[in-house]
Amino acid sequence: MPSEPTIAAVLAGGTGARMGAGLPKQLLDVAGKPVLRHTLEAFEASAAVDRIVLVMAEGHHEAAWNIAKAANVTKLSAVIGGGATRADSSVAAIRWAQEAAGPGAKLLVHDAARMLVTGRIIADVAAALDEWEAVTAAVPSSDTVVETEGGRITAVPDRARLARVQTPQGFRLGLIAAAHEAAAADPGFTPTDDCSVVLRYRPDVPVRIVEGAERNLKVTGPEDLRIAAALLGAP
Numbered sequence: 001m002p003s004e005p006t007i008a009a010v011l012a013g014g015t016g017a018r019m020g021a022g023l024p025k026q027l028l029d030v031a032g033k034p035v036l037r038h039t040l041e042a043f044e045a046s047a048a049v050d051r052i053v054l055v056m057a058e059g060h061h062e063a064a065w066n067i068a069k070a071a072n073v074t075k076l077s078a079v080i081g082g083g084a085t086r087a088d089s090s091v092a093a094i095r096w097a098q099e100a101a102g103p104g105a106k107l108l109v110h111d112a113a114r115m116l117v118t119g120r121i122i123a124d125v126a127a128a129l130d131e132w133e134a135v136t137a138a139v140p141s142s143d144t145v146v147e148t149e150g151g152r153i154t155a156v157p158d159r160a161r162l163a164r165v166q167t168p169q170g171f172r173l174g175l176i177a178a179a180h181e182a183a184a185a186d187p188g189f190t191p192t193d194d195c196s197v198v199l200r201y202r203p204d205v206p207v208r209i210v211e212g213a214e215r216n217l218k219v220t221g222p223e224d225l226r227i228a229a230a231l232l233g234a235p
């Protein structure tokens with residue numbers, strides 16, 4: 001019996017306002033290639049991924065297809081529009097995946113901005129979905145992280161219990177679709193990732209952690225572009 005497909009949902013639907021470049025940061029060059037190309041190449045190269053759906057800001061779909069073509073990304077099946085928030089863009093990808101595959105399919109949701117994701121992380125997240133329904137890459141916190149209010153520290157959680165969450169985050173499609181459907185009816189909840197949607201609406205489902213990597217950084221501001229270039233050994 002053929003196994004369920006694995007679909008990578010690459011999210012590039014944001015404005016990139018914190019980059020201040022006036023265009024989506026995924027179109028900026030790092031080490032001679034757009035951020036988006038680095039990310040697409042990682043998923044293209046992964047034997048764990050069958051198809052890619054790219055969520056792209058409106059007005060930039062043609063540019064995205066051109067980047068994929070230049071990189072010979074044959075797994076890219078669709079470029080679709082996103083939403084006002086990251087969660088809305090996730091939902092757009094989930095809806096596309098539901099049309100393309102059954103509820104047992106694996107969906108790997110990834111920030112296009114995490115352009116240095118490794119093949120090992122992608123493979124580990126996909127493999128963990130053979131056993132678990134929800135999985136995320138994460139790294140331990142080497143900083144002490146505090147809770148704050150009004151410029152004052154209100155709590156210092158035990159660092160040993162903290163991790164910094166990355167993407168890809170992997171889900172069985174039926175689970176993440178149902179969790180986001182429940183979240184849509186809750187206007188007071190603005191999740192910053194997809195695992196928090198599962199934790200809130202399917203608390204019975206454990207969210208498994210697999211080892212991420214410090215190099216799997218999220219390109220958010222201008223200095224992240226310089227860090228990513230340095231990690232790639234660019235002059």
Ligand SMILES: Nc1ccn([C@@H]2O[C@H](COP(=O)(O)OP(=O)(O)OP(=O)(O)O)[C@@H](O)[C@H]2O)c(=O)n1
Binds near residue numbers: 110
């Ligand atoms: N409406 C949105 C918002 C974010 N994202 C994607 O989610 C990832 C993480 O978001 P972030 O780094 O915050 O991206 P931006 O929203 O682009 O940046 P900013 O917050 O500076 O506007 C990015 O790959 C971004 O493109 C998305 O697909 N749709």
Ligand SMILES: C[C@](O)(CO)[C@H](O)COP(=O)(O)O
Binds near residue numbers: 164166194
């Ligand atoms: C999903 C994420 O990358 C996990 O760290 C992060 O929450 C995305 O946040 P952003 O505000 O959309 O950059």
